[in-house]
Amino acid sequence: xxxxxxxxxxxxxxxxxxxxxxxxxxxxxxxxxxxxxxxxxxxxxxxxxxxxxxxxxxxxxxxxxxxxxxxxxxxxxxxxxxxxxxxxxxxxxxxxxxxxxxxxxxxxxxxxxxxxxxxxxxxxxxxxxxxxxxxxxxxxxxxxxxxxxxxxxxxxxxxxxxxxxxxxxxxxxxxxxxxxxxxxxxxxxxxxxxxxxxxxxxxxxxxxxxxxxxxxxxxxxxxxxxxx
Amino acid sequence: xxxxxxxxxxxxxxxxxxxxxxxxxxxxxxxxxxxxxxxxxxxxxxxxxxxxxxxxxxxxxxxxxxxxxxxxxxxxxxxxxxxxxxxxxxxxxxxxxxxxxxxxxxxxxxxxxxxxxxxxxxxxxxx
Numbered sequence: 313x314x315x316x317x318x319x320x321x322x323x324x325x326x327x328x329x330x331x332x333x334x335x336x337x338x339x340x341x342x343x344x345x346x347x348x349x350x351x352x353x354x355x356x357x358x359x360x361x362x363x364x365x366x367x368x369x370x371x372x373x374x375x376x377x378x379x380x381x382x383x384x385x386x387x388x389x390x391x392x393x394x395x396x397x398x399x400x401x402x403x404x405x406x407x408x409x410x411x412x413x414x415x416x417x418x419x420x421x422x423x424x425x426x427x428x429x430x431x432x433x434x435x436x437x438x439x440x441x442x443x444x445x446x447x448x449x450x451x452x453x454x455x456x457x458x459x460x461x462x463x464x465x466x467x468x469x470x471x472x473x474x475x476x477x478x479x480x481x482x483x484x485x486x487x488x489x490x491x492x493x494x495x496x497x498x499x500x501x502x503x504x505x506x507x508x509x510x511x512x513x514x515x516x517x518x519x520x521x522x523x524x525x526x527x528x529x530x531x532x533x534x535x536x537x538x539x540x
Numbered sequence: 541x542x543x544x545x546x547x548x549x550x551x552x553x554x555x556x557x558x559x560x561x562x563x564x565x566x567x568x569x570x571x572x573x574x575x576x577x578x579x580x581x582x583x584x585x586x587x588x589x590x591x592x593x594x595x596x597x598x599x600x601x602x603x604x605x606x607x608x609x610x611x612x613x614x615x616x617x618x619x620x621x622x623x624x625x626x627x628x629x630x631x632x633x634x635x636x637x638x639x640x641x642x643x644x645x646x647x648x649x650x651x652x653x654x655x656x657x658x659x660x661x662x663x664x665x666x667x
Binding site: 404407408411414415418419422423425426431442445446449450452453456 | 602603605606609610640641644648651655658659661662665666
């Protein structure tokens, strides 16, 4: 059983409600508590279905696997705000993730520094974690500014981190445990969110460029002065 | 003495006005206010608020929260600015687009307060 409430415009009230039972069966769509449509079959939902809203706009709903399962909801071909494929939402999620990871890294460094009895041995490890956290926070700020470079740099950083973890796991005499595997899965999810953040920032930059080129150039005098 | 005529909503002339927009002062009615939350903005100001860029204070609060990762103390400034910005958004005096940076600044600011406490605790333990 799941439910999703979406706004039709950025910052507007969440009037559109999608609810479904287990395994994405029996999807029901309501706008202002009035039924819009239903999709009983999951396979049908994977193909994509379209409904007409009261204002004659077309609502497209589709179940995607990219790689996690998510619902794409488009209105007249444009993503709805807050929906997983909305570029603003993708940038927002990547920003929150980067700040979250920064806080996690710094928090871990500080706690281990306070708890340890061997400060001198712990200091280099904690310092590198603090530095890593600081870099992630700066990247988070630029992600908020819709930079396309920030998520790519974060992906690069985490790639090095993943490679070093895999290398250590392979060369170590100990057998890699569940925690190492969990770490890898978490990193894959991080890559997914950062990758979408990059795509979202690129899409927003494209839209901004389109809007700028669509604005007519500043007009000169409407009537030219007749030559004497 | 004659009673003053009741004002009507400019967008819904058939409805009596029940208040004014907190931003531009235009009359609003029950229909206007439906789903607009506690900010009390008229539909036009709501649209404007959505498309506006975040305020300088919202961006500054995020800058302080980010700089706070190098020393924690600036994060406390980010916390204060972030909370002020969130209050201003709620009152309708700041653009709603500043909600995200203000929210991050406030939450990260609290994190910095805890880290500052931990740093002092660590210093106290090891010195």
